[in-house]
Amino acid sequence: MRHEADPRSRPGTRPDATASSGPHLLAVGGGKGGVGKTLLTANIAAALAQAGRRVVAIDTDLEGANLHTVLGVPAPRASLADFVAKRESDLRKLVVDTPIPGLRLIAGTQGHLGAPQPRSFRRVALLSELRKLPADHVLVDLGAGTHPSVMDYFLVGQDGILVLTPEPTSVENAYSFLRAAFYRRLRLAMTSESARALVHQAMDQGNQRGIRTPLDLLREIRTIAPEEGERFAAAVQGFRPRIVVNAARTAEDVRLGFAVKSVCKKYFGIEADYVGYVNHDEAVTQAIRQRRPVVVSHPHSDAAVYLTRIARKLMDAGRRARGSRPAPRPHGAHGYARRPLA
Ligand SMILES: Nc1ncnc2c1ncn2[C@@H]1O[C@H](COP(=O)(O)OP(=O)(O)OP(=O)(O)O)[C@@H](O)[C@H]1O
Numbered sequence: 001m002r003h004e005a006d007p008r009s010r011p012g013t014r015p016d017a018t019a020s021s022g023p024h025l026l027a028v029g030g031g032k033g034g035v036g037k038t039l040l041t042a043n044i045a046a047a048l049a050q051a052g053r054r055v056v057a058i059d060t061d062l063e064g065a066n067l068h069t070v071l072g073v074p075a076p077r078a079s080l081a082d083f084v085a086k087r088e089s090d091l092r093k094l095v096v097d098t099p100i101p102g103l104r105l106i107a108g109t110q111g112h113l114g115a116p117q118p119r120s121f122r123r124v125a126l127l128s129e130l131r132k133l134p135a136d137h138v139l140v141d142l143g144a145g146t147h148p149s150v151m152d153y154f155l156v157g158q159d160g161i162l163v164l165t166p167e168p169t170s171v172e173n174a175y176s177f178l179r180a181a182f183y184r185r186l187r188l189a190m191t192s193e194s195a196r197a198l199v200h201q202a203m204d205q206g207n208q209r210g211i212r213t214p215l216d217l218l219r220e221i222r223t224i225a226p227e228e229g230e231r232f233a234a235a236v237q238g239f240r241p242r243i244v245v246n247a248a249r250t251a252e253d254v255r256l257g258f259a260v261k262s263v264c265k266k267y268f269g270i271e272a273d274y275v276g277y278v279n280h281d282e283a284v285t286q287a288i289r290q291r292r293p294v295v296v297s298h299p300h301s302d303a304a305v306y307l308t309r310i311a312r313k314l315m316d317a318g319r320r321a322r323g324s325r326p327a328p329r330p331h332g333a334h335g336y337a338r339r340p341l342a
């Protein structure tokens, strides 16, 4: 198919993915269900809006859409499902207001249960529509799992945020998610069919060629298609996931982010950023019951303070991508040691 053959039309490889035009795209994923992806999306979006930015949050979880509820919007009729079903091709017409000034929403409600995810062709159209939204930041809430559509949304943004909680199951799923995103990015970056086929083989951990690590893969790719080596290195370099540890209760939980960062470096050769943690906080539960982001309903709670801090870091990263001056750094070595955890 033509859109698959042209690298510019593949998600995550478009030349404008990191360019300064269009909104700053941030996708929030994590592999496992219930780890706080929607919490992060809603609150980073709200915190950015509170800082005076124009923000659109979009719920791509068509099977479990609930971002609208967390933002206090009664189930909207217009939703991303209209775009997926081709009832509407202009994404801007699906944007609805939220009670939070500066923050608008494209909900994921009213999905077609038989065909919940857009097909590859429609995803490419969606990703280019996202870049036309009149906003400074677009926050993309992802569903659980590693479906190719989830990966495409994760890879499209300048910033892919990986949320995990300090539980072995979440950590395990976070690594599978990273691995899937990493190899998908590599595969999309390769232009020759043979190199793409090799990446595909490497995605199977028990592959017969003995490719176990990205370095093994690079070696093999250089053998069969030397010209792809540079593209491979660029794709690895450009992949910089931002890690957030959610629902932290102990200092050890907080350190998990650093452990994940070093595993990323050691096993994939990728530089991940640990952008902060959010502690487990009863205020989060109360805020959800009130259908308001915690940064709005309980702005002085620990969770709100940490979420705002993460939003600020991401805003700085977005500014840097656009080539303008960063906002002043928060205090503390890493910017997230304000209230020590137990
Ligand atoms: N920091 C926290 N403190 C307390 N409770 C939390 C925290 N983070 C998440 N939760 C609880 O976990 C629930 C799930 O969070 P959320 O809906 O954001 O997860 P999700 O990753 O989007 O899930 P899904 O994969 O189903 O979309 C929330 O409703 C909330 O009750």
Ligand SMILES: [Mg+2]
Residues within 6 Å of the ligand: 037, 038, 039, 061, 141, 142, 143
């Ligand atoms: Mg969710």
